[in-house]
Amino acid sequence: MAKIARRDQDYSQWYVDIVTRAEMADYAPVKGCMVIRPWGYAIWERMQRALDDMFKATGHQNAYFPLLIPQSFLQKEAEHVEGFAPECAVVTRGGGKELEEPLVIRPTSETIIWAMYKKWIQSWRDLPLLYNQWANVVRWEMRTRLFLRTTEFLWQEGHTAHATAGEAVEEAERMLGVYKRFVEDWMAMPVLTGKKTDAEKFAGAVTTYSVEALMQDNRALQAGTSHYLGQNFARAFDVQFQNRAGELEYVYATSWGVSSRLVGALVMSHSDDAGLVLPPKLAPLEVVIVPILKADADNSAILTAAARLAEPLQDHVRVKVDDRDNVSPGWKFNEWELKGVPIRIEIGPKDLEKGQVVVVRRDTREKTPVPQGEVPVHVADLLPEMQQALYDRAKERLEAGCRPADTYDDFKKILEEQGGFVYAPWCGNAECEARVQEETKATIRCIPDEVEAAGACMICGNGPAQRVPFAKAY
RNA sequence: CGGGGCGUAGCGCAGCCUGGCUAGCGCGCGUGGUUUGGGACCACGAGGUCGCGGGUUCGAAUCCCGCCGCCCCGACCA
Numbered sequence: 347m348a349k350i351a352r353r354d355q356d357y358s359q360w361y362v363d364i365v366t367r368a369e370m371a372d373y374a375p376v377k378g379c380m381v382i383r384p385w386g387y388a389i390w391e392r393m394q395r396a397l398d399d400m401f402k403a404t405g406h407q408n409a410y411f412p413l414l415i416p417q418s419f420l421q422k423e424a425e426h427v428e429g430f431a432p433e434c435a436v437v438t439r440g441g442g443k444e445l446e447e448p449l450v451i452r453p454t455s456e457t458i459i460w461a462m463y464k465k466w467i468q469s470w471r472d473l474p475l476l477y478n479q480w481a482n483v484v485r486w487e488m489r490t491r492l493f494l495r496t497t498e499f500l501w502q503e504g505h506t507a508h509a510t511a512g513e514a515v516e517e518a519e520r521m522l523g524v525y526k527r528f529v530e531d532w533m534a535m536p537v538l539t540g541k542k543t544d545a546e547k548f549a550g551a552v553t554t555y556s557v558e559a560l561m562q563d564n565r566a567l568q569a570g571t572s573h574y575l576g577q578n579f580a581r582a583f584d585v586q587f588q589n590r591a592g593e594l595e596y597v598y599a600t601s602w603g604v605s606s607r608l609v610g611a612l613v614m615s616h617s618d619d620a621g622l623v624l625p626p627k628l629a630p631l632e633v634v635i636v637p638i639l640k641a642d643a644d645n646s647a648i649l650t651a652a653a654r655l656a657e658p659l660q661d662h663v664r665v666k667v668d669d670r671d672n673v674s675p676g677w678k679f680n681e682w683e684l685k686g687v688p689i690r691i692e693i694g695p696k697d698l699e700k701g702q703v704v705v706v707r708r709d710t711r712e713k714t715p716v717p718q719g720e721v722p723v724h725v726a727d728l729l730p731e732m733q734q735a736l737y738d739r740a741k742e743r744l745e746a747g748c749r750p751a752d753t754y755d756d757f758k759k760i761l762e763e764q765g766g767f768v769y770a771p772w773c774g775n776a777e778c779e780a781r782v783q784e785e786t787k788a789t790i791r792c793i794p795d796e797v798e799a800a801g802a803c804m805i806c807g808n809g810p811a812q813r814v815p816f817a818k819a820y
Numbered sequence: 821c822g823g824g825g826c827g828u829a830g831c832g833c834a835g836c837c838u839g840g841c842u843a844g845c846g847c848g849c850g851u852g853g854u855u856u857g858g859g860a861c862c863a864c865g866a867g868g869u870c871g872c873g874g875g876u877u878c879g880a881a882u883c884c885c886g887c888c889g890c891c892c893c894g895a896c897c898a
Contacts (some may be wrong), residue, residue: 488894607898674857697857
């Protein structure tokens with residue numbers, strides 16, 4: 347099998363190599379579309395489960411809305427239509443004839459959901475409405491990248507309706523917190539959070555919040571967004587409710603989502619030149635046991651020992667015995683490392699003699715002999731330790747990747763030489779923001795809750811300015 | 821849409837410029853044997869409308885025209 351590209355030489359090829367060779371995904375026959383293969387899908391399923399539990403725990407229910415949306419719906423909210431029209435795929439024929447009204451394949455579901463909310467909401471007693479859906483969406487992107495940006499992708503979109511602006515804002519912030527917790531606790535990726543600037547916010551939102559992570563090439567990646575939509579969609583779809591005082595009022599809304607792009611983020615955060623590195627909590631397999639088989643010897647003893655080893659682990663740990671006899675142990679070592687399985691346990695004749703096994707952790711590739719009887723305890727301790735170690739390393743990298751710049755020259759120099767989040771003084775003016783983007787490709791990733799006052803804007807020289815994180819982003 | 825690259829066996833490629841014999845190589849795959857603690861080896865074998873359509877020619881993977889597809893780089897985005 348060909349080796350994967352080296353991370354420090356060709357980062358994007360390295361990424362593609364890992365995704366394809368680890369059999370997470372493959373290119374589909376349609377431009378910009380991918381097939382998510384079982385290994386990649388299993389990771390997504392684990393993400394789904396964790397997130398879904400968190401959504402349920404915060405009072406949300408799942409529902410499902412249609413893939414096809416009447417084109418006129420998209421056009422009801424001015425900013426929304428402007429934002430999405432260019433990237434919509436449209437169905438114009440069905441049943442062998444031209445449709446009376448073209449149907450848009452959902453790029454997001456605000457419009458069809460709010461068309462339904464109009465039917466379901468009359469009174470303050472109907473609120474809040476806290477729905478989520480797991481779905482696929484289609485956006486006709488100009489350029490695609492496996493998992494990070496594809497024409498069709500999988501995601502979850504929460505859509506909530508509230509009686510007051512305060513409640514809705516609180517909801518949007520709560521879900522941002524859920525995303526932050528998920529990304530940090532499960533994906534082992536530290537993040538920045540904050541509000542998007544007007545230029546960067548969702549088409550149709552009053553406020554967009556985002557979770558921003560830093561990849562190993564020091565480019566930023568938006569890992570999740572949560573929007574406070576105000577009354578924009580309620581007005582567009584005429585969703586009013588009667589409040590406690592008996593007055594009619596437009597409903598306040600939020601929407602929030604994360605996508606299968608997170609799988610790509612996960613790959614880029616922890617992996618190395620040997621392949622994928624997965625945080626234990628999201629790994630489809632946490633432990634793989636590789637019996638070292640001999641041709642003529644009594645393999646049965648080794649296979650039995652391997653099975654006995656797996657048995658006490660099975661209840662708490664996702665474990666597999668790789669007993670294939672058509673590939674060598676060395677092959678298996680490389681393959682499971684490529685696939686990112688956190689712990690490998692080797693057991694061969696030499697180990698049987700000594701009553702031990704060899705435990706190898708994926709992140710450091712460190713080998714430790716462990717007495718057979720202590721394996722369950724060892725594994726139970728090691729998995730969380732690795733989860734934490736991945737987070738700590740990523741955190742170190744994030745902190746090293748955050749640097750201040752005071753002048754535009756410094757800013758460009760740091761951005762060019764190191765990348766990462768460059769905290770620079772900005773006056774709040776969209777023109778200054780646009781100029782930076784035009785000249786450097788860097789954007790303001792978010793405006794954190796706590797910002798440092800910073801004299802004069804590095805672009806126009808006017809004050810008061812605040813220090814905000816800029817970065818080149820995926 | 822602009823710029824670049826590629827399309828030959830499951831994968832990666834050579835052959836094309838300078839047309840010719842039976843279209844090759846590596847990996848993988850099948851069978852048998854030897855192997856197995858970091859990507860084993862030997863033998864035999866299966867596998868191809870050379871992206872599609874047209875043209876030139878006695879003869880086209882190779883030359884000409886047209887088309888299609890994918891990848892990479894730029895403008896849009898989770």
